[in-house]
Amino acid sequence: xxxxxxxxxxxxxxxxxEPFGILMDRYTQKxxxxxxxxxxSQENIEDIVQEIFIKVYKNIKSFDVxxxxxxxxxxIAHNAFVxxxxxxxxxxxxxxxxxTLLNHPIYEDPAIKEKENQEIRxxxxxxxxxLPSIYRETIILYYFEDLNYQxxxxxxxxxxxxxxxxLRRARLMLKEHIKYE
Amino acid sequence: xxNDFKNRILEKVHKKxxxxxxxIYFIVRLILAGLISIAAFFLLIFSLSFVFxxxxxxxxxxxLGFGIQGIITFMILFPWVMIIFTAILFFLLEWILRxxxxxxxxxxxxxxIYSLFVTIFASILFTLTPIHLTFLKKADVDELPIIGxxxxxxxxxxxxxxxxxxxxxxxxxxxxxxxxNDNDKDADDGTWNVIFPAGFDLAKFRVGEKVYxxxxxxxxxxxxxxxHAFPRDR
Numbered sequence: 537x538x539x540x541x542x543x544x545x546x547x548x549x550x551x552x553x554e555p556f557g558i559l560m561d562r563y564t565q566k567x568x569x570x571x572x573x574x575x576x577s578q579e580n581i582e583d584i585v586q587e588i589f590i591k592v593y594k595n596i597k598s599f600d601v602x603x604x605x606x607x608x609x610x611x612i613a614h615n616a617f618v619x620x621x622x623x624x625x626x627x628x629x630x631x632x633x634x635x636t637l638l639n640h641p642i643y644e645d646p647a648i649k650e651k652e653n654q655e656i657r658x659x660x661x662x663x664x665x666x667l668p669s670i671y672r673e674t675i676i677l678y679y680f681e682d683l684n685y686q687x688x689x690x691x692x693x694x695x696x697x698x699x700x701x702x703l704r705r706a707r708l709m710l711k712e713h714i715k716y717e
Numbered sequence: 718x719x720n721d722f723k724n725r726i727l728e729k730v731h732k733k734x735x736x737x738x739x740x741i742y743f744i745v746r747l748i749l750a751g752l753i754s755i756a757a758f759f760l761l762i763f764s765l766s767f768v769f770x771x772x773x774x775x776x777x778x779x780x781l782g783f784g785i786q787g788i789i790t791f792m793i794l795f796p797w798v799m800i801i802f803t804a805i806l807f808f809l810l811e812w813i814l815r816x817x818x819x820x821x822x823x824x825x826x827x828x829x830i831y832s833l834f835v836t837i838f839a840s841i842l843f844t845l846t847p848i849h850l851t852f853l854k855k856a857d858v859d860e861l862p863i864i865g866x867x868x869x870x871x872x873x874x875x876x877x878x879x880x881x882x883x884x885x886x887x888x889x890x891x892x893x894x895x896x897x898n899d900n901d902k903d904a905d906d907g908t909w910n911v912i913f914p915a916g917f918d919l920a921k922f923r924v925g926e927k928v929y930x931x932x933x934x935x936x937x938x939x940x941x942x943x944x945h946a947f948p949r950d951r
Binding site: 549553556557560561564582585586589590593594595596597598639689690693694695696697698 | 722723725726727729730731735736737738739740742743815816818821822823824827
């Protein structure tokens with residue numbers, strides 16, 4: 537029977553090495569795809585994904601196996617890519633983002649997500665590159681990595697309302713972009 | 718390519734070139750972060766309450782009741798350095814807080830307002846304790862190391878800005894004689910003739926009373942635009 541991520545982590549925490557290989561197999565492509573949102577150079581992405589796995593291994597004992605593993609690894613990945621962008625001066629060091637300032641209403645509905653999924657994926661194929669990075673990151677985590685609002689909020693360290701508003705804006709931008717193409 | 722780096726990492730893990738941090742490392746780190754946050758919070762409360770205390774103890778709050786000129790002098794004499802230090806500490810704590818789930822889940826404006834409210838409320842409560850007064854008394858007799866100078870600065874002279882503290886020596890129709898001698902190191906001791914605009918009511922002041930005067934100093938004369946008595950216990 538296939539083990540869950542959390543079960544694999546428990547084995548790693550107890551000293552097994554092999555389950556870490558399985559975790560790497562599961563997340564390498566996902567993190568590469570996530571990294572493409574931040575960087576264009578494939579070589580840089582691979583280097584950073586390696587660093588992410590090393591960091592994951594070093595810090596694995598801080599992970600609580602009662603929680604979901606994917607938001608935890610994406611949080612590490614988010615920090616690694618953002619720090620890399622800052623080191624090459626492509627990401628401003630902001631004290632806060634403007635859309636985290638105030639409350640935003642939350643519109644999370646899995647039924648709508650299911651219905652929109654196909655349409656959005658087509659739109660994403662055509663216009664993802666055109667989206668500003670904060671919207672691209674949110675939309676990748678929601679539609680490609682299948683995380684919910686709370687998990688995305690925990691990765692990005694923003695309120696849930698901010699995730700909701702970013703997704704709404706991203707969808708609108710994509711639709712606008714396709715309309716004018 | 719991906720298998721390459723997977724194997725490289727697994728090999729390093731196997732050869733113990735990459736090691737897991739032990740659980741105690743994370744516990745110690747969490748405790749240290751907590752202790753630093755608590756220490757920064759207390760320092761923040763201490764510095765803001767010191768600002769409140771210094772304004773109250775020096776009598777500078779009376780300037781706010783002396784009209785526009787008083788307000789301008791109040792702004793000039795305000796402890797800006799301490800306030801800037803406090804603001805830096807506040808934003809540092811805000812930044813630390815936003816790493817915790819309870820804080821980043823809230824909009825920035827709301828967490829800012831909550832933090833500001835807690836900080837001001839705690840500082841006011843701290844100002845009500847006798848700690849600052851005890852430190853001030855120790856500083857006056859040079860028994861407070863490190864921060865003694867900050868406390869001594871509360872009683873620094875602001876004579877060049879036209880502000881004098883002293884005791885009423887005698888009262889005439891529209892003037893009074895004011896003398897000040899606090900036996901400290903600053904050069905604000907002396908005796909002045911304080912002249913008030915015609916019609917100014919000096920009846921409520923008593924000889925021997927400690928007062929706070931603001932005005933234009935010309936030699937030993939002060940052409941005052943405001944006077945306020947200190948509470949009897951000060």
